[in-house]
Amino acid sequence: MAILNIWKKPRPRSLRKWHQPPCMKRTEYFAYRGSELIDTNLAYLRRTARKFLGPKSIHKTRFVPVESRSWMTELSIADQFINDVQLAKWGDQNRGIPPFNWKDVPILKDPFSLAVYPLLLWELKPATVIELGAYLGGSALWMADMMDTMNIKSHVYSYEIKRDLIKVEHPNITFIQMDLSKPENFDHEMLKSLPHPWLVIEDAHVNIYNTLSVFDKYVNAGDYVIVEDTLFPDTSKVEQFYAFLSEFGSGYEVDSHYTDMYGYNATWNLNGYLRKK
DSSP, X not given: OHHHHTTSSSOOHHHHOOOOOTTXXXXXXXXXXXXXXXXXXXXXXXXXXXXXXXXXXXXXXXXXXXXXOOSOOOSOOOHHHHHHHHHHHHOBGGGTBOOOEETTEEOOOOHHHXXXXXXXXXXXXXXXXXXXXXTTSHHHHHHHHXXXXXXXXXXXXXXXXXXXXXXXXXXXXXXEEOOTTOGGGSOHHHHHHSOSSEEEEEOSOSSHHHHHHHHHTTOOTTOEEEEOOOOOTTSHHHHHHHHHHHHHXXXXXXXXXXXXXXXXXXXSSTTOEEEEO
C-alpha cells in the first residue's frame, strides 16, 4: 500500500520531475532520488500508523485536551537523524565540532525548538520566564536577547545546580543555584510575587513530576509549561511527564499549533507545549 500511495495525486517531489543537475554525478543523483523515494514511503507508513493508533488527522482546533493526543510522531526517528541533531547540539571536541551556540555559549536546543520559541515568545509576551536547567546559560541568554529585540519586558529566572559553570551576564536574567531533585527548596514567596504570564521550561530532566507539581500551584490560565526532550519514550523523564499529565493533565491543553507545526508531533517535545486552562 505504501508503494501504491506514491502514485496518488499530488505526487511527491520525487516523481514530479527527473532531471539530473550538472552538479551531481549520475550515481549520486540516482542514490539521492532512491533515498527520497524510500523516505517518502516511510513517512507514509508513519502517518498511516499514527492514524490507526492515534488521532485520524491533525486537530482542527488549536488547543486540545491532553487525553486526545497520541504519542506517535511523524518526525523521522532514524538513529542517524537523531544522532546528527544531538551532535549539532552538543558538539564533539575530538572532531573539532563546536556545539550549537549563541554568542559562543551552547544553547542545547533542537532545530524545531529554535524555530518555535521565538513565535511563542512573541505571542505570549511572558512577563516571567522560568527555566529549569540552565547548563551554561546559553538558552537563557538567547531568550533574553530575543525578548529585548521584540521589546518584551520580561525577566528570566534560570535554575541550575552547577551555578559556578555559568559565566553569562544579562540584566534580565537571574541564575539561581538549586538542586531540582529537592523541590521543597523553591522560594515559594518569590514565585508568588512573579508577574504573569509565565513561560515555564522544563529542561533539567530531574524529578520532573514533583517539580512540575510545584509549578502547577502557581501557573495561571494562559500560562505555558513546556517540557522538552519528550521524543524519547523509554526514558524516566517521559514516564514522569506521563504521570504528571495523568494527575494534572485536566488542567492543561496541548497547543497543537506548536506541537504539529511541521507534522503531527514533529518536534523534540512530544505533547510538550501545554497551556494552563
